[in-house]
Amino acid sequence: xxxxxxxxLEGRPPLNPVGQLPHLDWQWHGEGVLExxxxxxxxxxxxxxxxxxxxxxxxxxxLNQLVAELLAGSRPLxxxxxxxxxxxxxxxxxxxxxxxxMNRMFGGRHARFDVSDETVRAQELEQLLAExxxxxxxxxxxxxxxxxxxxAIRGSLHLRFGLLPFQPRPYSAEMLHWLEQxxxxxxxxxxxxxxxxxxxxxxxxxxxxCTLELGKALPxxxxxxxxxxxxxxxxxxxxxxxxxxxxxxxxxxxxxxxQDIIREQPDFVLNISPEALNFTAYPQGYILAExxxxxxxxxxxxxxxxxxxxxxxxxxxxxxxxxxxx
Ligand SMILES: [Zn+2]
Numbered sequence: 001x002x003x004x005x006x007x008x009l010e011g012r013p014p015l016n017p018v019g020q021l022p023h024l025d026w027q028w029h030g031e032g033v034l035e036x037x038x039x040x041x042x043x044x045x046x047x048x049x050x051x052x053x054x055x056x057x058x059x060x061x062x063l064n065q066l067v068a069e070l071l072a073g074s075r076p077l078x079x080x081x082x083x084x085x086x087x088x089x090x091x092x093x094x095x096x097x098x099x100x101x102m103n104r105m106f107g108g109r110h111a112r113f114d115v116s117d118e119t120v121r122a123q124e125l126e127q128l129l130a131e132x133x134x135x136x137x138x139x140x141x142x143x144x145x146x147x148x149x150x151x152a153i154r155g156s157l158h159l160r161f162g163l164l165p166f167q168p169r170p171y172s173a174e175m176l177h178w179l180e181q182x183x184x185x186x187x188x189x190x191x192x193x194x195x196x197x198x199x200x201x202x203x204x205x206x207x208x209x210c211t212l213e214l215g216k217a218l219p220x221x222x223x224x225x226x227x228x229x230x231x232x233x234x235x236x237x238x239x240x241x242x243x244x245x246x247x248x249x250x251x252x253x254x255x256x257x258x259q260d261i262i263r264e265q266p267d268f269v270l271n272i273s274p275e276a277l278n279f280t281a282y283p284q285g286y287i288l289a290e291x292x293x294x295x296x297x298x299x300x301x302x303x304x305x306x307x308x309x310x311x312x313x314x315x316x317x318x319x320x321x322x323x324x325x326x
Contacts, residue, residue: 054090
């Protein structure tokens with residue numbers, strides 16, 4: 001059988017775009033996008049994506065191994081599965097992105113960016129998800145999931161965490177249970193819409209979606225995949241439609257976003273050290289950022305920071321502040 005990651009890095013498709021194996025049908029929908037369907041009816045339509053940021057290699061390798069096992073027939077497939085390697089040109093260059101961050105472009109926001117490989121790809125992936133979920137529903141699937149796998153650039157006090165997109169409906173108990181069993185240390189609940197892949201799938205297709213940050217980004221071949229054992233086992237259970245293995249260790253912490261720090265003025269100053277780890281706490285009253293006409297202070301007894309970045313373009317988010325959810 002072919003190797004999805006190798007073909008994608010070489011920039012060539014498999015010899016045939018569709019094929020049948022004794023246990024499943026597969027279809028290559030475009031660079032790095034492979035659909036796998038069992039021959040029996042399934043409840044679940046699952047999208048697993050990685051490489052939306054091209055240098056976040058560990059989840060790409062993890063996903064590729066899982067697909068190899070499914071193709072080889074050594075692991076049963078009991079969901080309709082769409083595997084997406086998000087940004088192949090940036091994967092080849094081992095860069096987060098080549099022109100602009102694709103994970104701000106979904107939900108049609110690519111139209112606000114200069115046209116590039118990434119805006120074209122974001123649009124293509126939107127279309128492919130629409131077709132996948134539509135066809136899965138037509139074939140009888142009643143549940144939709146999307147997990148988008150990442151690793152962080154910045155160090156973090158919680159090594160593995162999930163980011164739940166803002167959605168007006170409740171998050172499914174089944175997804176929250178799976179996230180708990182996947183060995184994450186924390187879950188962050190967004191309070192406003194965004195251009196992420198998972199916000200798009202949640203909003204447009206009502207998928208149960210979560211962005212997973214699984215550790216630190218390293219080049220291909222340098223990842224300690226053993227660090228990712230729990231998430232790997234949870235993904236294995238997901239594709240075979242089995243109960244995930246029991247969580248080990250401390251319980252999951254739940255955080256809500258309480259402030260979005262936006263860089264609105266050229267004189268914007270962020271008073272958070274460039275070395276600050278994600279989830280570093282700041283006390284009430286601390287001045288987080290200043291600019292003409294606006295000061296951001298810690299309002300609660302304590303707030304922790306996520307993704308601080310003073311160098312974003314005007315109008316974009318320079319960081320999120322969180323509190324523990326009650
Ligand atoms: Zn990422």
